[in-house]
Amino acid sequence: MNKPIMLSAAMLMVLGCSQQPEKQTDKRPNIVYIMSDDHGYQAVSAYGYGMNKTPNIDRIAAEGALFTRATVTNSLCAPSRAVLLTGKHSFVNGKVDNVQHFDWEQDNFPKLLQRAGYQTAMVGKIHMDGLPQGFDYSAVVPGQGQYYNPDFIVNGKKEQIHGYVTDITTDLALKWLEGRDEDKPFCLLFHQKAPHREWLAAERHYKEYTKMKFPEPETLFDDYEGRGTAAKSAEMNILKDMNWAGDSKIKPELMDELGIPPTLNWDKNAYNNNLGRMDSTQRAAWDSVYDPINEDFKKRYPSMSKEDLMRWRYQRYMQDYLATVAAVDDGVGRVLDYLKEHGLEENTIVVYTSDQGFYMGEHGWFDKRFMYEESLKTPLMIRYPKEIKAGTKIDALVQNLDFAPTFLDYAGAEIPSDMQGESFRKLVSGETKDWRDAIYYTYYEYPSIHMVKRHYGIATDRYKLIHFYYDIDEWELYDLEKDPHEMRNVYDDPSYKSIREEMHAKLDELRKKYKDSDENDKKYIDSYLSATSGKK
Structure with a gap:
C-alpha cells in the first residue's frame, strides 16, 4: 500500500x-x-x-x-x-x-x-x-x-x-x-x-462533531399535505429510508440483536465495506467513539417513539x-x-x-x-x-x-x-445587471433509488412551475415569496390563474430555446429502462 x-x-x-x-x-x-x-x-x-x-x-x-x-x-x-x-x-x-x-x-x-x-x-x-x-x-x-x-x-x-x-x-x-x-x-x-x-468523517472531526447537537428544521416532521404524489411517494425520509448501519452507523450485529431490519439490501454491506477499508489504528480510533454511541442507542431503543427515533437519526445524520x-x-x-x-x-x-x-x-x-x-x-x-x-x-x-x-x-x-x-x-x-429571468430544470432518474419522479420545470425569482410526468401527470406551482418552504401547491388556486398562464408561456419559451421536447423525454425513458431492465 x-x-x-x-x-x-x-x-x-x-x-x-x-x-x-x-x-x-x-x-x-x-x-x-x-x-x-x-x-x-x-x-x-x-x-x-x-x-x-x-x-x-x-x-x-x-x-x-x-x-x-x-x-x-x-x-x-x-x-x-x-x-x-x-x-x-x-x-x-x-x-x-x-x-x-x-x-x-x-x-x-x-x-x-x-x-x-x-x-x-x-x-x-x-x-x-x-x-x-x-x-x-x-x-x-x-x-x-x-x-x-x-x-x-x-x-x-x-x-x-x-x-x-x-x-x-x-x-x-x-x-x-x-x-x-x-x-x-x-x-x-x-x-x-x-x-x-x-x-465517514476524519478522526479529528468525528471526535468533535459526535458530541454536538444541531437545530431541527421546522419541516422535519412534514406530512406532505398540500402537495402532490411526487413528494408523498419519494423514498428519502430520514426515519424510514436512511440505512441504519451504513448511514446511522449502528453495527449490523446490534441491528440483529434489536430486531431492526436493513432498510435497503446494501445497508449492512455499506457499513462493513466502508469500515473494512480502515487499518487497525484507524478502526480502533473509530470504535472508541462509535461503540459508546451504539451502547447508548441499545439502552434507549426499546422505549423510543417514532418521533424520538426521527430526532435521534437526524442528529446522527447531521453529526456525520x-x-x-x-x-x-x-x-x-x-x-x-x-x-x-x-x-x-x-x-x-x-x-x-x-x-x-x-x-x-x-x-x-x-x-x-x-x-x-x-x-x-x-x-x-x-x-x-x-x-x-x-x-x-x-x-x-x-x-x-x-x-x-x-x-x-x-x-x-x-x-x-x-x-x-x-x-x-x-x-x-x-458591469451589467442584464440577466435571465428564469431557469430551466430537468430530472430523469426514475424508477430508481429514492423514487423521485421524473419532472421538468422553470423558476423565476418568485415563482416555480413543475411538471411531474411518466407514470403520473401532475403540475405544481409555488409562490416562493409567500411560501418559501414550498408547503402549498397553488396550481389550482383561482387567484394564481394569471401567474399560472404566464409561467406556462415562459416554460414553453425555454423548452424551445434550449431544444427540449416530449420526444427527448420519451427517448431517455426508453434508454433508461433498457439500461436498467425496467427495475428499481
Missing part, C-alpha cells in the same frame, strides 16, 4: 517564505474550481443558517462574491458534472442520469482551455466512466470513491493511497500545483467526494455529514493559503460550489433530485480580486450551465455557439 502523498505544513511554510511571487509569463487568469459533492448551501456558514462553521469557504465569499440564487439544471451527481464540463443541458450532452454513458469525445471547456494554452488538471471525484479528457493530469476516484484508504485512478492507472480521502485529494491538488509549468496559466478542477453519503464538511473546509483553506504564499492570489479565479443542493432534514428528507429549493439551489462563491469587489452579493439566477462559458470568457478563449450557458463575468464584476 502506498504511503500518503503529503505536503507538510512545514514544507509549505518554507516554500512560502523562501519563494518569491511566481512570474507567470502568460498573464491570463488561473482558475481553481473547487466542487464538493452534495454540500447543501445550508451547511456553508456564509449563508447564515447557523448550522456549522466553514471559515475557509467563507473567505472566498468575504473576499469576492456570494451568490444567493445559484441553481443546477439537474440535481444529480454525474449529470451535474457533465453540465459543468460542456455548458449544455443534460438532454443535449447526453448524460441525463447516473446510468447513461457520458461521451468524453464531445468538446468540454478544459479541452478548449488546453487549445488556448492552459495547463489543466482534475483531482478528486468525477463519477463518470472513462478516462477524463481535456486534462494534462487527472487523479480521480472510481465511481463514488471511498472515504478511507481510497483508490485513485492517476492518469489512467489505479492505485490505493493510505489516508483520508478529503485530505488526500487536497494533497494531490497541491502536489500538481507545485509541479506545474509556472510560465503558463492553469485550470485546476479540485473535486471533493465529501460530503456524499455515507458520511457536517463533520465531513469540516475536512472539505480544511482543504479549501490549504489551497487558499498556497495561492497566497506563492503570489498567485491576485491573478487566480477561485470558485467554491457543490454539484447540487442537499436536504438536511427539511421535509424530513436527505438526498436531492427534486426541483424544490434545498435540492435545486447550490452554494456558490467566487473570488477574483482584479474584477470582483470584496463583499459582492449576487441574487441573479445563475446556473451550473454557466460555468463553462464564464471560464472561457475569463481566459479570452472563444465560446462555442452551441454552449447553452451564459458568461456571468460582467454580472459579477458589476
Whole structure:
C-alpha cells in the first residue's frame, strides 16, 4: 500500500517564505474550481443558517462574491458534472442520469482551455466512466470513491493511497500545483467526494462533531399535505429510508440483536465495506467513539417513539455529514493559503460550489433530485480580486450551465455557439445587471433509488412551475415569496390563474430555446429502462 502523498505544513511554510511571487509569463487568469459533492448551501456558514462553521469557504465569499440564487439544471451527481464540463443541458450532452454513458469525445471547456494554452488538471471525484479528457493530469476516484484508504485512478492507472480521502485529494491538488509549468496559466478542477453519503468523517472531526447537537428544521416532521404524489411517494425520509448501519452507523450485529431490519439490501454491506477499508489504528480510533454511541442507542431503543427515533437519526445524520464538511473546509483553506504564499492570489479565479443542493432534514428528507429549493439551489462563491469587489452579493439566477462559458470568457478563449450557458463575468464584476429571468430544470432518474419522479420545470425569482410526468401527470406551482418552504401547491388556486398562464408561456419559451421536447423525454425513458431492465 502506498504511503500518503503529503505536503507538510512545514514544507509549505518554507516554500512560502523562501519563494518569491511566481512570474507567470502568460498573464491570463488561473482558475481553481473547487466542487464538493452534495454540500447543501445550508451547511456553508456564509449563508447564515447557523448550522456549522466553514471559515475557509467563507473567505472566498468575504473576499469576492456570494451568490444567493445559484441553481443546477439537474440535481444529480454525474449529470451535474457533465453540465459543468460542456455548458449544455443534460438532454443535449447526453448524460441525463447516473446510468447513461457520458461521451468524453464531445468538446468540454478544459479541452478548449488546453487549445488556448492552459495547463489543466482534475483531482478528486468525477463519477463518470472513462478516462477524463481535456486534462494534462487527472487523479480521480472510481465511481463514488471511498472515504478511507481510497483508490485513485492517476492518469489512467489505479492505485490505493493510505489516508483520508478529503485530505488526500487536497494533497494531490497541491502536489500538481507545485509541479506545474509556472510560465503558463492553469485550470485546476479540485473535486471533493465529501460530503456524499455515507458520511465517514476524519478522526479529528468525528471526535468533535459526535458530541454536538444541531437545530431541527421546522419541516422535519412534514406530512406532505398540500402537495402532490411526487413528494408523498419519494423514498428519502430520514426515519424510514436512511440505512441504519451504513448511514446511522449502528453495527449490523446490534441491528440483529434489536430486531431492526436493513432498510435497503446494501445497508449492512455499506457499513462493513466502508469500515473494512480502515487499518487497525484507524478502526480502533473509530470504535472508541462509535461503540459508546451504539451502547447508548441499545439502552434507549426499546422505549423510543417514532418521533424520538426521527430526532435521534437526524442528529446522527447531521453529526456525520457536517463533520465531513469540516475536512472539505480544511482543504479549501490549504489551497487558499498556497495561492497566497506563492503570489498567485491576485491573478487566480477561485470558485467554491457543490454539484447540487442537499436536504438536511427539511421535509424530513436527505438526498436531492427534486426541483424544490434545498435540492435545486447550490452554494456558490467566487473570488477574483482584479474584477470582483470584496463583499459582492449576487441574487441573479445563475446556473451550473454557466460555468463553462464564464471560464472561457475569463481566459479570452472563444465560446462555442452551441454552449447553452451564459458568461456571468460582467454580472459579477458589476458591469451589467442584464440577466435571465428564469431557469430551466430537468430530472430523469426514475424508477430508481429514492423514487423521485421524473419532472421538468422553470423558476423565476418568485415563482416555480413543475411538471411531474411518466407514470403520473401532475403540475405544481409555488409562490416562493409567500411560501418559501414550498408547503402549498397553488396550481389550482383561482387567484394564481394569471401567474399560472404566464409561467406556462415562459416554460414553453425555454423548452424551445434550449431544444427540449416530449420526444427527448420519451427517448431517455426508453434508454433508461433498457439500461436498467425496467427495475428499481
